[in-house]
Each structure stands twice: as structure tokens, then as C-alpha cells.
Amino acid sequence: MKRSAYIPVLAVATLSLLTMVTGCSKLQARDQLIKGVQAYKNARFEEAIDHFQNAERLDPTLENAPLYLATAYAQQVVPDANTPENTKNAQLAVNAYQQVLAKDPKDLNALRGIAAVYLNTGKTDQAKDWQRKVAAVDPNDPVAHYTIGVVDWRVAYKNAIATRNGLGMQDNGDMIKDKAACQKLAEQNGPIVDEGIKELEQAVNLRPGYDDAMSYLSLLYRRKADLDCGDEAAHKQDMAMFDQWRDKTMATRKANEEKKNQQTPSGITMGPAK
Numbered sequence: 001m002k003r004s005a006y007i008p009v010l011a012v013a014t015l016s017l018l019t020m021v022t023g024c025s026k027l028q029a030r031d032q033l034i035k036g037v038q039a040y041k042n043a044r045f046e047e048a049i050d051h052f053q054n055a056e057r058l059d060p061t062l063e064n065a066p067l068y069l070a071t072a073y074a075q076q077v078v079p080d081a082n083t084p085e086n087t088k089n090a091q092l093a094v095n096a097y098q099q100v101l102a103k104d105p106k107d108l109n110a111l112r113g114i115a116a117v118y119l120n121t122g123k124t125d126q127a128k129d130w131q132r133k134v135a136a137v138d139p140n141d142p143v144a145h146y147t148i149g150v151v152d153w154r155v156a157y158k159n160a161i162a163t164r165n166g167l168g169m170q171d172n173g174d175m176i177k178d179k180a181a182c183q184k185l186a187e188q189n190g191p192i193v194d195e196g197i198k199e200l201e202q203a204v205n206l207r208p209g210y211d212d213a214m215s216y217l218s219l220l221y222r223r224k225a226d227l228d229c230g231d232e233a234a235h236k237q238d239m240a241m242f243d244q245w246r247d248k249t250m251a252t253r254k255a256n257e258e259k260k261n262q263q264t265p266s267g268i269t270m271g272p273a274k
Contacts, residue, residue, distance in 0.1 A: 029059030033068070040072055048072045067109055070096030074113055079120040090121045106137045115147065124151045142206035145199040146213045152196030153216050156189045156223040163226075173242075175228060175235050182229040190227055196220045211253040218245035 036051030052069035055062055073093035078086050094117055100110040115130035128151050134144040163185045164171055167178055176182040197220050203213040218241075225238035 025058045026062075029055045029062050029065070032058060033062060033065055036068060036072070040068070040075075043075075045072050045075050066096060066099045066103075067107075070100060070110065070113055074117050077117055077120050080122055082122075086121070090117050093117050108134060108137055108141075111137065112143075115144075119147065119151065124155055127151055140206055142203040142210055142213070145206070146203040146210065146216070149196040149200035149203065149213065149216055149220065152192045152199070153220050153223065156192050156196065156220065159185060159188045160223055160226045173222065173225065173239055175230070175232070176226055177230065179229060182227065186227040186229060189223060193220055193224050193227065197224070209252055209256055211249050211256055214245055214249040214252055218242050218249055221245060 032051045032055040036048045036055060039045075039048035039051060049069060049072045052065050052072060055065040056069065059065075070093050073089055073096055076089040077093060094114055097110040097113045097117075100107050104110075111130060111134045115127050115134060118124075118130060119127035128148050131144045131147045131151075134141055135148075138144070161171060163176065163181055167176065167181055169176065176185065197217065200213045200217045200220065204210050204217070207213070221238050221242040225235050225242065228235040228238060
């Protein structure tokens with residue numbers, strides 16, 4: 001009787017101890033998460049990574065830890081730096097974001113994070129692919145369309161400058177009159193420029209005051225003018241669109257600044273003085 005009575009008592013005691021240990025681990029995990037956020041805010045990213053890793057280890061169910069860890073890795077990625085350390089940090093960030101997506105394939109923060117890492121490491125095709133995934137989850141996200149347009153401009157600009165430099169031309173808006181070089185550039189840049197213009201127009205449609213998108217629209221029409229290959233009328237029209245979007249960018253940017261200056265720090269718009 002004594003032996004059989006002791007077993008359930010021991011089981012209850014063990015269960016209570018496990019509960020206490022589990023509860024203690026969860027509290028420690030949250031403490032590590034808070035310390036990680038504080039380190040992140042102070043730009044101490046390596047320290048933040050250690051805290052977020054500890055939080056994950058102490059409580060694998062802690063919801064925000066994987067995303068915070070991925071973001072901390074991503075912050076250490078230096079744009080366009082082709083070094084082993086940068087490549088390693090980029091891959092660690094992507095892996096951590098993928099861990100988030102394994103639980104929720106539609107997590108927009110993770111999708112955007114991977115797209116940004118690829119963009120910062122010069123992997124433009126992958127960056128566009130991941131921004132398309134963002135747009136598939138949230139078709140009304142203007143930033144996704146904007147980013148695809150910016151990537152298209154980067155590639156088109158690089159191709160155009162290489163062609164112009166090869167012909168001894170400056171990037172001053174003059175038509176490329178060498179037909180063979182122009183046609184080759186048109187094959188390279190035509191689809192890219194068309195896609196970029198379409199995506200940036202969509203970004204502006206979704207966010208009418210999106211001056212950055214307008215600016216790149218202007219720049220892409222400059223690249224479109226490279227491809228007119230002897231068609232004076234088309235070149236004149238594309239350069240006119242370049243000027244039109246450039247002027248609209250400046251006007252919109254000015255209006256946005258004025259609107260911003262009319263607001264108090266709390267975001268309340270000030271009315272006219274009485």
C-alpha cells in the first residue's frame with residue numbers, strides 16, 4: 001500500500017517540477033528576447049543575435065524570435081560587398097527567414113526580408129522573384145512593385161552605360177545611332193524596361209504620392225529612349241516622358257515635404273492660425 005501510494009505522489013511532484021522548469025525557461029526566453037531587441041535598437045547586432053538564439057533555444061515556441069534573428073542577420077549584410085563574411089551573413093539571414101516561412105509561407109516580413117537580402121547582395125533575379133511572392137500575397141503592396149521596377153532600372157542602366165561607353169558616348173540623352181549596338185541593347189533592355197515601367201506605374205497607382213517610384217519612372221523612360229534606334233519621333237516622345245515624370249517627381253516631393261512640415265510630432269495636422 002505504501003509503495004503504490006508513493007508512485008502517484010512522485011508523479012505529481014515530477015510533473016510540478018517539469019512545469020516549473022518549463023515556466024522558468026519561457027520567462028528566461030522572453031528576457032533574452034527583450035535584451036535582444038534592446039541590443040538591436042542600439043545597433044549591437046552581434047549581441048542581438050546571441051540573445052535571439054538563446055531565446056529560441058530556451059523556448060522553441062516563442063513566436064517572434066526566428067523573425068527577429070533573421071532581421072538581425074540581415075542588418076549585418078553590407079549592400080554590394082562581395083566578401084565571404086557578407087555572403088555568410090546573407091545566407092544566415094535567408095535561412096532564418098526560411099524558418100519563419102516554414103511555419104507561415106505567407107509571412108510578409110519574411111518574404112520582404114529575403115527579397116531585400118538578395119537585392120543587397122546583387123542577386124537581382126532572386127530579389128524580383130521574392131518581391132513577386134510578396135505581391136502575390138499582398139497585391140496592393142506598392143513597395144513590391146516599386147522594388148521590381150528599381151531592380152529593372154539597375155540592370156537596364158548597367159547595360160546602357162556599357163553600350164554608351166563602348167561607343168564613346170556620354171549618358172546625356174542623345175540617341176544611339178549605331179544601329180547594331182542599339183539593336184543589341186534593345187534585345188537586352190527592351191523586356192526589362194517595359195516590365196519596370198509597368199511595375200512602377202502600378203506602384204504609383206497604389207500610392208499616388210510615391211515620389212520615389214515617380215523618380216525611377218523618369219529614369220526608366222530615359223533608358224527607354226536608348227532603344228529607339230533611329231526613330232526620332234519615338235526618341236522625342238520618350239525623352240518628353242522622362243521630363244514629365246521628373247517634373248512630377250519634384251512637384252510631388254515638394255508637396256510631401258510641405259505636408260510633413262505641417263504636422264506636429266504626434267502626427268496631428270495643424271490647422272490655420274486663428
